[in-house]
Amino acid sequence: MTRVHDMGGRFGDGPINPEVEDAPVFAEDWHARALAVTLASGFLGQWNIDVSRHARERLSPKDYARFSYYEKWISGLADLLVERGVLSLDDLRSGGEDGPHPLAERMLKADAVSAALAKGGPADRPSNVAVQFSVGQQVVTTRPAGNRIVDGGHTRLPNYASGARGRILRLHGTHVLPDSNAHGLGEAPEPIYAVVFPASELWTSPEHPDDEVVLDLWQSYLEPA
Incomplete structure (x- = not known):
């Protein structure tokens, strides 16, 4: 079950209105x-x-x-x-x-x-977790999207990408795992990848089917396709 904040790609919430170029940094x-x-x-x-x-x-x-x-x-x-x-x-x-x-x-x-x-606050850390995927490899995100460590816990895998098939674009190195770090369970760093998804893989009727979406995803969010 997703929480109310997980709104990415959801239909029916109205258009996104970008701010005008000369808008103030803070509205109030x-x-x-x-x-x-x-x-x-x-x-x-x-x-x-x-x-x-x-x-x-x-x-x-x-x-x-x-x-x-x-x-x-x-x-x-x-x-x-x-x-x-x-x-x-x-x-x-x-x-x-x-x-x-x-x-x-x-x-x-x-x-x-x-x-x-x-x-800033860099989140890259050394890790003993072996890199599992290579550039160009086909992967599938875990389904359902959710924290596998803490029931109802924090995760950075958006619901709209759950169960989607994509391709590894690049490896970013190893970084703190939010699913663990948000709950005081340690940083548990693991590999994080840029994964590219066709728009048609994420939405039933994409406005531009040939568009692609790139998401940065931790290794534990992914499985071999």
């Missing part, structure tokens, strides 16, 4: 603040990027459907702050106490933001 001032507080909280070291993604995915379907993009971010963050004991519900309601927080020494200071963002 609070969007920038939501992004800033989410990034700053991540630097406290209490979770990783996969945990934070899963927190947004775990919002109730009713809330997920009605929230805007940054409302999802700030709501997922609020859940994480409470779940990890960084703040309490009372803190969120009242603004917290005036004294220093136990994690205050880890805070990301303003003069370090640019360097921290430029550095």
Whole structure:
């Protein structure tokens, strides 16, 4: 069973309207603040990027459907702050106490933001998992699309690509497996591949049947065709 966030390729949700070229980076001032507080909280070291993604995915379907993009971010963050004991519900309601927080020494200071963002968070890691597929090989994605480690857990295999036949385009090396990392089970790095799929393999009536879609997929999402 997929969750409400897995909307890629779904029919009936209306057209995608690209932003105009000269549109502001943030439509409203609070969007920038939501992004800033989410990034700053991540630097406290209490979770990783996969945990934070899963927190947004775990919002109730009713809330997920009605929230805007940054409302999802700030709501997922609020859940994480409470779940990890960084703040309490009372803190969120009242603004917290005036004294220093136990994690205050880890805070990301303003003069370090640019360097921290430029550095990013690379997810490539050495791995003992053997490379199973070669460039040009035909593969099939696992079906159904879901976390094989944690029931209902985080995964990066979209539902629309589940059970689809594709071709290995290239090997990206070995990277942290989100299905494990999102649940505190270790990084479990494994090979990740760029896999190319014909549009006709993914959708019943593609607008352009000769189009191709390239997805970056972990080895455990794939089987030999």
